[in-house]
Amino acid sequence: MLNLSRTTRRGLTGVAAVTALAALALPTAQAVPAANPPAPVLPQPGETPNQAISTPPAGDRLTTLASSTTNIVRYNRLYKTPAITPSKCKEVNVSLRTQAGVASYSTQLWTCMYAAWAVPLKAAGAAYKVKPKLSVHSGTKISTDCGIVNNTTGYYCSGRGGVIYVPAAQFIKAWSQNPTYTRAWLTQMMAHEYGHHVQFLTGILNASWQRQRAFSTNAARLEESRRRELQASCLGAAYIGANKRYYPMAGGLLTQFNYLISHMGDQPGGVRDHGSPKNHAFWSTAGFNARHTYTVAGNCNTFNASSAYVA
Template identity: 40%
Template sequence: MLAAKQRVVAQNPLYRVGRLPASHCKEPAVRPTSVANVRKYYTEYIRCLDKVWKPVVEKAGFTFQSPRLDVFTGKTRTLCDVQDSAAYCGSGTISMNATFDIDNYRKYNKLWARTTMAHLVAHEYGHHIQRLIGISDASATRTSYLKGADASLLESRRIELQASCLSGVYLGADRSYFPVAGSWRQRWLWTISHRGDEWGTQRDHGSSKSHSRWTRRGFDAGTPSACNTFTASTASVA
């Protein structure tokens, strides 16, 4: 069984689909000044992600299904049963915290708030792709056989860094239309290089250095084959 699960994560057909096509979508023009606006931003963004990933997932031989979007506030209960900035749950739901986005836009750098939104929703969508192509299930099975917390955390980092890499793949393919250029690109690069688990309670998402490296790797390549974290060395997913 484990050998079969290893093939799913390490030799998945998604790695052979080639370069992702551009969605020709611009960054959603709506700004996160209200819950309704945040919902509209993510709805438009996911529609563009669907446009590109649907034919790619089907080309790899899998059935595509669009994720459900759950936009919540700090005062409401998310369908994924978390109160984080963003989350994906196995039922196919992407949960995004509107309070987090609105506060960031109001109190801090507005461009940072936008690049964070763009990265996070594409990252959670990356988890959705993992679910559709069997990687999520295979990784969960692999984890159940692992011994020790360190081994489980390593597996978690492979999953999380792959999701961020896939977010980079989408933006890289669509860079000319979004566009990912100028000050937006510079702030995005800053954003992805300042998201790491070294400031958290456990090493389950990857360091800021690893996160930046894998996200940029996906962006530069524009193809899912660049995101095979399951054959990468332990050091590269630290």
């Protein structure tokens, strides 16, 4: 299990994807539940997280954990923006057995997500025209503006306006075992990483990192990481849900997607920085079903949820 949340250099922020099942035995088409998970009951506004605030370490540029930083993550304008506009993009019919295929599939998603997120980002007052760069690579180590990343399942760095890194080799390997699962996994990973880009453009990503660095205990820092990662999965699933009619997210692909989101997250013995599979499924389902509400991103306010929802 990788330590998937990393400190960064030069004030940049980098975050890796939540662990999927690439390193484990992939499910067969028959080994997954067919039913759609029920819509979750979202936390009530009064259910607030532990608000422990501390002075940052000596030598840190932060002098206080300003209330404005907490306001950015908890009361961001993003949460009151209109629903995501469906991109109406169709899934690319391409094999993921080659790097070129992975690149083609990822590029389509990347383009579609940029278009779909424009409306809510503009309404939030964010730089909605800033499109992250896409890097589909074949290495086990990649050099980013946020540092060297080792064998990750996916990575986002805020440097140069944002870059999404896609490890082609992992999806090529998974494709040979279960193509439908691999399609669901690459779709979810791209959506999750684009969720981090949304966080970056709205100020949530940097504010959350500031909060994490300022907390005095490792438990509090890990909880902050989980809030950030679970929100990225929720935002990613919100895009998938908004566009489900056109992709389409149905049949075997939806079955595998439901299996995937229910088994991703912190595994026993690993670092608890991305959230339990149960909570990952909860927030992903909240985002996916948010297409029925006016404000999709409002369903993804993990920073205003009690600790139990982000364990």
